[in-house]
Amino acid sequence: MINRFTGASAFASTILARQPAAWLSNTRISAKGVLTTAQHTLTILGVTALVVMAVLFFRPDLAKSLSDSLNPVPEAEPISLVAPPLSALMDAPAPAATTAAGASSQLSAEEKALLGTQKQQRWVTDWLSKRYRVAGDATNMLVSTAYLTAREIKLDPLLILAVMAIESGLNPFAESPMGAQGLMQVMSKVHHERFQEMGGLQAALNPVANIRVGSLILKDYVTRGGSVEAGLKSYVGAAAFAHDDGYGAKVLAEYQRLKQVSSGKKVPTITPVMAQSKPAPKAETPAAPAASAADTQIAGL
Structure with a gap:
């Protein structure tokens, strides 16, 4: 066991x-x-x-x-070639006087608007620099000048930039066979009096002077024509003709792209319109009295 x-x-x-x-x-x-x-x-x-x-x-x-x-981003909306109303292009003048409290609140609103404008300018500058292959610093100077000029003369800066882009492709030294010069292709010999206070005709190739004079001419024609289309038709020298060879449509298309860019939307920098961005040469103005001819001969190719 x-x-x-x-x-x-x-x-x-x-x-x-x-x-x-x-x-x-x-x-x-x-x-x-x-x-x-x-x-x-x-x-x-x-x-x-x-x-x-x-x-x-x-x-x-x-x-x-x-x-x-x-990384989804807002898509660009289809381009509409409908011109904006004049009230949308031209700001109302600021009131002549305000109270102390009103001035304080107005300053706050202006500061907010300034911040928004600076953001828009950065978007517009970056897009134009890529689209027209211009150095960023140079483009920033042109865009800033356009915005400052627009604020002073009460005109939409994007319309100024659209005309500038179609006229010269942002080339400050561009010159057409007809004698139009600079960023906005101003006919300096016709509008020589506008350059007198800026140093004479040689100032036509000065970017700041060219943008200012071209913008004043543009506003003058838009105001007298009663619409953006009529103003652009006069600007390109086609006021006496039935059509402007598509110049107005090109400017408005570029304007609409810039509007979308300024709102933060993604817009292609290369589009079919780029192949046709150069406007047709300005047609000869038909025989007319000297005063009338001076009125219709303006900046443009």
Whole structure:
């Protein structure tokens, strides 16, 4: 009886002694399996990443689509060629006098408007710089001048910039065969009196002077014509003709793009209109009395 009990105890002890070794063996096998699985998984992920990178490298259109889907931006609205009303282009003059409290509140409103204008100018500057391939600092100077001039003469700065873009492509030294010069292609010999206070005819190629004189001429024609279309037709020298060879439509299309850009919308910098952005040469004005001819001969190609 004692021998049986002793034998059973010895057998049980042998089983218990073998259990840690078996557990360690099983643990090692499990750990090795986990490591093998992890290595296979990382290998598959690495190969997949390399394949994706190769596809995106050779298919930039897919990369752009992926970027657009991950970073959605407001899309540009369809361009409308309807000219804005004159009231929208010309600001109402500020009141002559205000009370102290009124002046304080007006200053606050002006500060808010200034911040909004600065943001718009940055968007417009960046877009025009890319579209016409002009250095950012130079474009910033032109846009700032247009905005300052527009504020002074009460005219929409985006209309000034649209005319400037179509007339010269933002080239301050542009000159047409007809003698139109500068950013806004001003006929300096016709409007020489406007340059007198700015240093004479040589100021026609001065960007600041050219923008100011061209903007004043533009506002004058828009006001006298009673509409933006009529003003643009006169500006390009086609007032006496049935049509302006599409000049007004080009300016208005550019104006609408700038409106969308100034509101923060994404607008392509390359569009079909770019191939036709250069206006047709200004047609000769038909025979007319000298005074009438002077009235119809204006800035433009």
